[in-house]
Amino acid sequence: MNVPFLIAWRYFRSKKKRNIISIISNISMIGVAVGTMALIIVLSVFNGLEDLVRSLYGKSDPDLKITAVQGKSFPVDAFLVNRLKAVPGVQLVTEVIEDNALLRYHERQMVVKLKGVSENYYQQSEIDSAIVDGSHELRRNGEDFALIGAGVQHELSIALENRFAPLQLLYPRNTPGKKTLSMNPETAFNQEPILAGGVFSIEQHVDDSYIFVPLDFAQRLLRYDNRRTALEVKVREGRSLDDTKSELKQVLGPQFNVLDSDEQHVSLLKAIKVEKMFVFITFAFILLIASLNIFFSLSMLVIDKRKDVAILMAMGATPNIIRRVFLMEGAIVAQVGAAVGLALGISICWLQQRFGLVSMGMATSVVNSYPVKMQASDVLWVGVAIVLITIAVSIRPALNAPQIDLRENL
Template structure:
């Protein structure tokens, strides 16, 4: 009975020889070194790209969370910019399952005047009982309480940076100056009212910590002479990613025509800028991966030069040019796959542990990469997105394959007679 052929005989010849070449580099250690550096270069590029994208995703998620903690997911106002009889909208809003909460507000641009400083700010009138339904204002307070805002009490809550600028502390008096003017015996004077600082909040976003102050809705109505009207209703939705669609679907369900806006319009330019930065960072760092991948070209060129005699012998034994080309493509693909796999694993590990590793590096070397005073972050956020991992590793591996084509084609063009003439 005939013995079965060894298992290796069933492998495609180009794969078998290509895999043999990855292990048979003892005659030329320099080529082995170049192959190793090509794989490590690809690994470092892939790991760096995955880690940086994860950190940028973390920054975006952190900023979005802080913005949406103080900004309404959507808002309803009248066509003239004011909303009358807002309680009449509560019934239809209760019947909408995608609307989790609502709160009335009055908003205006005013001036704050302390004993030493003046600052233009956004003044927002709120109802303390309703506000926790739509924002995290209560949880962002570092001094005072939200329910310290009482109708007729003329209390005011300042952002942390705004309070520092004005030199204001709890219990201090702050004058709120509106754009309206009143006629007095002394002439035309701006309307102003003195408020008592009853709280200070910190969001971690300069836009709010420096430019926002909160007062009671009734006090805002009296100060701005809005009587029974408000600027609008702020809404909290069950899915912020579909805020635009939910806001669009909500319009026909309301008793009359209103102006409905969502957070994506108010902050569209900001998040578009973040996305553009992420795309540019991807391109810049991907060049590192491209350079490392194309190092495979030099590795294969030197390997082909070293193996020209072997190629000629194999050609005389019947190996086709296509098989020769496939052999060296397998060799380059193995190098690229090893680098991509190692980089992918390393990038995922770094991205998942960057919040732990960075403080350890800072303590060891006495450095400070993230300053809370500048970035409002005490630690580096990271959010691993598996779609990014698949995209980075997939494109890196594809580049590795493309880098093998030219050297492999050159190997397939080796003329056996020319190479063996002097052997």
Template sequence: MSASEGQRPFTLFEWMMAFRYLRSRRREAFISIISWLSFFGIMLGVATLIIVMAVMNGFRTELLDKILGINGHLVIQPIDKDFTDYKDMVTRIEGVDGVSFAIPFVEGQILASAAGGSSGALVRGMTEADIKKLNLVSQKVLQGSFDDFDDQEGIALGSRLARTLGVVAGDSVKLISPNGAVTPMGVAPRIKAYPVKAVFEIGMSEYDGTFIFMPLEHAQTYFNHDGKASAIEVYVDDPDAVGAIRPAIEEALGRQVYITDWRFRNVTFFSALEVERNLMFIILTLIILVAALNIISGLIMLVKDKGSDIAILRTMGATRSSIMRIFMITGAAIGFVGTMAGFALGLVVCLNIESIRQFVSWITSTELFSPELYFLSKLPAEMNFTETVSVLIIALLLSFLATLYPAWRAATLDPVEALRYE
């Protein structure tokens, strides 16, 4: 090797020497073990970080879809007088640019009772046409249907509520409201039995165990809201643009109303998710950092073991920069292969996360993702391109930085001292 050849960065010679040092020999078994530990550490760190972030992204997306799929992006409530002209108000709201549709409804809390048990529930009175606008409800029917819903005196239950009450489509459920008819003895509870016309499953346990849909006119009668709506839900094209659309809606209504958007109603919940997500990212990045420290220790031991080889290379004409690049390639190769292997592992797990959860639950006979605790009926995972690329860049950067000190030590090794006792 000529001196001029050694001046060119990342020559074939440097790559050859780097990969030669990566191959284990019997007397270098311990160094090889540290290299393998570094590889598996980076692989597991990258895979864990990708999986956890994907699950948290999926969890947030699923919750957001479920919450906004059954609750409006904006909720308009009366201040000065009741919504007796709600049909005209809906027409004016739907004329605002950016609004998909608006739904008037009557809502009230009741006690639902049947032969199988009883449970508190939330009754929401809506027309058949409006319910069918909510794909999360109308397209998730397990039993019965919403056909001719307005023309029949019946209700639709969430699947978990139906199981709690022990009913199916066609059975009868007794609804008990504390705000009934006013009598000389006070307000008497209103008790009425309704047939179950449909059973739906949104996929969010809190909603499936709470919601009851009733035809709007029957709900107005039941809750003493004849000719009135409790509130109006507004669904917009872009949920993140509710702040910009809100003034236009207020101007279209031309009256005093109280408007809340989905961000205000769920600010604590989604803020907690965001904080948890950021903290998990920082904590799990430490796994990659620990693996990078293993690269440092492995390379330092390799430099000490290869001291005589480095000295011989220096006497043959290899420059300090060439020696430094050899050991940088050695350590960076471990980090690169480990990062790519971690990405592949994380991708496979994310694509099969629900099957893996079910398998582990079957093996351990435990509920790993309880709907009662996590609101959702299955484990979601959604890989974000920018986030995944950030994880890969962080892993590669830490792996590269880990090679600098050991490579510098190898480059500054004095050939005379290294060969003195050989």
């Protein structure tokens, strides 16, 4: 029989009188419950945002992306492509040329991210499902077309398939032996016209900067010849992504990076994780402050129960048993509050997932309501934080509890 727990539970359930100690204990439980609920909700929102980022970029991201360790581009030939295709997990290899370019339309211009892709690009990308106007095809009837982001179209007021005013794409001309750019625009830039054939909407960062064009168009404009900035790989269905990634690394050697979807956006996902960590630390401190009421209520309880402590010690209770009684009392107050907070937090997250109670409040948002995703690891970390906080605020009153004069209190 756990005597310290039984005594602590009796103190917790005692309804003998409604004094200041019980009021402070109730405030402590409410504070812990609110802090725990807030932690669960905020951490779940960050999980939801992380998943939202993955789903948004997943429409245009390849399963695996091959880039050079050093330099912006690398030579690609049929032999290299065939070696990659020979890897059992590889279904498709798309050649990519990606670089910044100047886009001019009528009298307006802006710097865009130009991405030239080979003809099999749409066999592995879902970007065609993000088309909001026009067609996703980059080549029709032997003519090149550009697929532009919704933000780019809005910025330059681009009309689709305007043959009287096609898009003009310019790229600095690299003249051997010259380190400075010519002041004459006709000699300083390579220039190619192209019609806008379609508009896509994926995510604001992509929509505001990207233009997709056929590979040979990008090759002509950027003068890349047989060089590519990346090779995008689609993994066969049923094959392990990690195994295919390892096999590609063995084939390519240390001169190449093989990046999965998370590694392609490592800085963005890392920023979300860092923000989540700092939010957890901040809310844990708030929870600690809310739990200080436990310290005050226990300190007052120790004073109030001096007679009980003296009687227990006279009956043979050791100082360790007395300390455990008050530690248990603090733990019960904290854990009851935490249990209520967890129940409320999980319930609110479930309601948000199910019914989308809280909207993003933006007409242009890609989702109507705040995304949330509950993870068992978050509940575990919140539990660990509460245990540590409970020990921190309860240990001092518990240590003071056995330090009484028996003669004065019997």
